[in-house]
Amino acid sequence: MFELLGIPPQALxxxxxxxxxxxxxxxxxSLGLAVIFGLLNIINFSHGAxxxxxxxxxxxxxxxxxxxxxxxxxxxxxVVGATGVVIERVMIARLYHLDHLYGLLLTFGLALIIxxxxxxxYGVSGLPYSIPTELSGGTNLGxxxxxxxxxxxxxxxxxxxxxxxxAIEKTKLGAYLRAATENPTLVGAFGINVxxxxxxxxxxxxxxxxxxxxxxxPIYSVNPNMGADLIIVVFAVVVIGGMGSILGAILTxxxxxxxxxxxxxxxxxASSVVIFVIMALVLLVKPAGLFGRTA
Amino acid sequence: MKLPSLILATAASxxxxxxxxxxxxxxxxxxxxxxxxxxxxxxxxxxxxRMAVEDFDAxxxxxxxxxxxxxxxxxPDIASTIAREWYDxxxxxxxxxxxxxxAAFAVNxxxxxxxxxxxxxxxxxxxxxxxxxxxxxxxxxxDTWALAHGTGSAMVQEGFKKWFFITADYAFGQALxxxxxxxxxxxxxxxxGAVRHPFPGTDFSSYLLQAQASGAQVIGLANAGGxxxxxxxxxxxxxxxxxxxxxxxxxxxxxxxHALGLETAQGLVLTEAFYWDLxxxxxxxxxxxxxxxxxxxxxxxxxxxxxxxxxxLKAVEATGGKETAALxxxxxxxxxxxxxxxxxxxxxxxxxxxxxxxxxxxxxxxSKGPWDYYNLMATIPAEDAxxxxxxxxCDLVK
Numbered sequence: 001m002f003e004l005l006g007i008p009p010q011a012l013x014x015x016x017x018x019x020x021x022x023x024x025x026x027x028x029x030s031l032g033l034a035v036i037f038g039l040l041n042i043i044n045f046s047h048g049a050x051x052x053x054x055x056x057x058x059x060x061x062x063x064x065x066x067x068x069x070x071x072x073x074x075x076x077x078x079v080v081g082a083t084g085v086v087i088e089r090v091m092i093a094r095l096y097h098l099d100h101l102y103g104l105l106l107t108f109g110l111a112l113i114i115x116x117x118x119x120x121x122y123g124v125s126g127l128p129y130s131i132p133t134e135l136s137g138g139t140n141l142g143x144x145x146x147x148x149x150x151x152x153x154x155x156x157x158x159x160x161x162x163x164x165x166x167a168i169e170k171t172k173l174g175a176y177l178r179a180a181t182e183n184p185t186l187v188g189a190f191g192i193n194v195x196x197x198x199x200x201x202x203x204x205x206x207x208x209x210x211x212x213x214x215x216x217x218p219i220y221s222v223n224p225n226m227g228a229d230l231i232i233v234v235f236a237v238v239v240i241g242g243m244g245s246i247l248g249a250i251l252t253x254x255x256x257x258x259x260x261x262x263x264x265x266x267x268x269x270a271s272s273v274v275i276f277v278i279m280a281l282v283l284l285v286k287p288a289g290l291f292g293r294t295a
Numbered sequence: 296m297k298l299p300s301l302i303l304a305t306a307a308s309x310x311x312x313x314x315x316x317x318x319x320x321x322x323x324x325x326x327x328x329x330x331x332x333x334x335x336x337x338x339x340x341x342x343x344x345r346m347a348v349e350d351f352d353a354x355x356x357x358x359x360x361x362x363x364x365x366x367x368x369x370x371p372d373i374a375s376t377i378a379r380e381w382y383d384x385x386x387x388x389x390x391x392x393x394x395x396x397x398a399a400f401a402v403n404x405x406x407x408x409x410x411x412x413x414x415x416x417x418x419x420x421x422x423x424x425x426x427x428x429x430x431x432x433x434x435x436x437x438d439t440w441a442l443a444h445g446t447g448s449a450m451v452q453e454g455f456k457k458w459f460f461i462t463a464d465y466a467f468g469q470a471l472x473x474x475x476x477x478x479x480x481x482x483x484x485x486x487x488g489a490v491r492h493p494f495p496g497t498d499f500s501s502y503l504l505q506a507q508a509s510g511a512q513v514i515g516l517a518n519a520g521g522x523x524x525x526x527x528x529x530x531x532x533x534x535x536x537x538x539x540x541x542x543x544x545x546x547x548x549x550x551x552x553h554a555l556g557l558e559t560a561q562g563l564v565l566t567e568a569f570y571w572d573l574x575x576x577x578x579x580x581x582x583x584x585x586x587x588x589x590x591x592x593x594x595x596x597x598x599x600x601x602x603x604x605x606x607x608l609k610a611v612e613a614t615g616g617k618e619t620a621a622l623x624x625x626x627x628x629x630x631x632x633x634x635x636x637x638x639x640x641x642x643x644x645x646x647x648x649x650x651x652x653x654x655x656x657x658x659x660x661x662s663k664g665p666w667d668y669y670n671l672m673a674t675i676p677a678e679d680a681x682x683x684x685x686x687x688x689c690d691l692v693k
Contacts, residue, residue, distance in 0.1 A: 011505070011508050014504050018498075018500050018501050018504065019501075022498055119329060119333070123333070123589075124329070124330065124334050124337075124521065125334040125520075125521065125551065125554035126524055127554070128554070128555070128559075131532070138532075145534040145538070150500075219529070219532060220498070220525065221525055221554065223521065225329075225521075226497070229495065229497055261501055264490075264501040264502065265505065268464075268501075269493065273493075
């Protein structure tokens with residue numbers, strides 16, 4: 001049997017697949033960030049906290065109301081997205097005329113407050129959330145045992161990512177949105193309510209984070225720090241993909257998941273830094289990111 | 296990600312009873328208050344320290360005790376900055392707890408430098424009383440040698456001889472892997488591989504697959520807290536345990552079992568220094584503790600903070616002051632006695648020696664209610680539980 005760099009091919013396929021699964025989360029989260037940055041010019045640092053809220057709201061629905069996973073997939077993004085709408089209306093909307101830095105500081109502060117509140121209430125050890133029975137178990141692929149739930153995560157994430165990309169780049173609504181970013185005054189003159197559209201866009205970006213949270217709840221422990229651990233990586237993904245580029249965020253998300261997965265095999269100690277090394281290299285060679293447009 | 300914010304929370308300052316010859320003592324509880332180890336140490340350790348001060352009745356004995364606390368975020372640089380500030384500016388006399396071995400080493404150095412006292416409960420590395428031992432440090436609750444010999448030997452004796460390690464890549468994980476490997480090979484077992492993951496981690500499936508491919512019988516988890524919880528959960532998800540490999544959680548706290556749930560955790564073998572349901576004394580104390588800790592039972596780290604603060608206060612009373620050398624001499628010369636660990640002694644290298652326990656996690660059917668999690672498999676007597684004095688390489692041992 002031949003070996004690739006000392007690793008049997010079966011093991012390599014397994015690791016590639018795992019990388020793709022982790023990449024699904026990166027893609028979903030960086031997509032939300034890219035949508036918010038691309039259309040609102042806000043660097044949404046509370047994205048990780050909103051992802052965590054997604055997982056927690058799913059847990060609360062299950063624990064206090066007996067609402068199952070499938071309904072949570074629908075309800076949680078709406079609920080958490082609604083909190084996003086409130087935050088945008090009450091706070092973020094006041095910052096559009098200021099530098100990026102203010103939006104970043106505001107959302108970062110919000111993230112710390114949200115995490116602190118959840119930590120105070122639920123501790124850090126994590127809460128159990130089981131995999132829905134329809135998706136428990138797994139399939140033996142020959143080279144690895146693939147849990148059905150993880151396969152579902154990849155599919156769900158790919159569908160949502162493609163749908164979002166399509167809506168923004170190929171539909172009339174998306175065209176309005178992009179136009180409103182370029183020139184809000186002109187678009188407003190055509191009778192389109194630009195502030196409302198911006199608010200809903202933020203709500204949608206937050207809903208994407210919450211959806212990722214629900215998807216993550218059964219496999220990672222539901223704990224207040226789960227978003228904080230992830231958000232920095234996701235920001236690196238967005239920077240590598242090109243700030244604001246929807247397609248860039250999606251492709252880089254999946255791609256870097258795979259790169260990170262392979263690093264875990266060849267040199268696991270470096271797996272937490274490899275993405276940042278790539279970020280540094282990309283910034284040196286292509287400062288606007290792989291898919292970014294230089295202004 | 297956390298901001299480098301030092302959130303100093305001054306906890307309890309007890310009123311003194313107005314004795315003329317009062318000694319003022321300031322104890323700093325330094326631990327993880329926001330990260331992966333916050334539930335097993337964190338605020339619970341502050342509660343435990345406060346309970347020790349109350350139970351000792353320090354106020355009527357003319358000792359005025361103030362307790363301060365801070366979050367070291369599991370980072371050695373932050374730990375050493377806080378320790379320095381506490382000793383230099385805030386008049387702290389003793390630092391307690393300090394989980395995360397790398398942070399504990401930092402506090403160990405600063406304490407020796409400033410000639411104060413460090414009573415560790417939360418950290419694991421046995422080097423704290425071995426190659427890095429200090430005349431100013433006491434290591435109370437457990438260490439990697441004790442864990443390796445408790446859980447490691449028990450597993451090897453049951454016939455699990457081929458091991459693979461999933462190790463947290465820092466001082467504690469490395470020490471635990473090293474100590475357990477030694478136990479395994481000494482007992483005729485074999486270590487077929489190891490993978491070291493960045494600390495803290497989220498996704499362990501990649502490492503689990505490598506462990507599976509190694510063909511080992513046992514996957515030794517040389518990590519702790521949330522990392523261990525996630526590894527065990529994902530091992531179940533990826534069918535690792537169903538496919539015939541066993542997991543050996545080398546350091547599992549009761550809070551981890553609580554987070555995992557008995558359905559996932561049942562059957563795990565683990566070594567602990569303390570369990571709330573051991574005897575009437577531990578039950579009574581733990582009940583009082585839980586009332587102040589949101590209903591959550593104490594971990595062995597909390598118990599260790601209580602017992603070590605208690606022993607320290609006894610030394611303050613007996614020596615009538617807070618001169619470091621006199622206190623350390625008294626603490627090492629006199630046996631400790633408390634409701635949680637019973638009788639114990641502190642050796643020349645700073646190691647506190649007491650019985651350790653081997654537990655097996657109950658199945659959901661066996662458990663009678665919340666926090667009823669362990670069956671006692673064996674008591675490891677104090678003289679066998681810890682590394683023999685001569686083998687640690689501590690230069691305080693002549």
